[in-house]
Amino acid sequence: MVEKFLREHKTATQKIHEKPQQVQGKINDELKKTTGKALADNIISESFERILFQTDYSKEAILGLANISKKQGFIKELPDDNLLYAVEKEGGKR
Incomplete structure (x- = not known):
């Protein structure tokens, strides 16, 4: 189970680096679905600049x-x- 989690984490991290706008859009869609409100695109984009996504x-x-x-x-x-x-x-x- 841990190995599967680590593989999925690596795949997700790669996707974040390769297609950040697509991932940000999906996250915002989920926020809207869960809370009823989406964030402004620039809020999500700026927050991604402050997060270090890595597998190390x-x-x-x-x-x-x-x-x-x-x-x-x-x-x-x-x-x-x-x-x-x-x-x-x-x-x-x-």
Whole structure:
């Protein structure tokens, strides 16, 4: 399941970089469908300029999330580092 999520995340991230206006339009359509109101195109466009879409990860960010998860009671112990980080190997497998 995690590998499928990571593949889909990579595909979505690539699409955001290749066709940002198309993705922004879809997001705005979903906002309108969910809330009844769309945002102005320039609002979505400007917000995308402030978001870093990437498939790389920060070990510090993952560890920070793990610490928050432990503090909030979602997990009892911090996982071993080997379980937290998957490195993509040749052929797209982790």
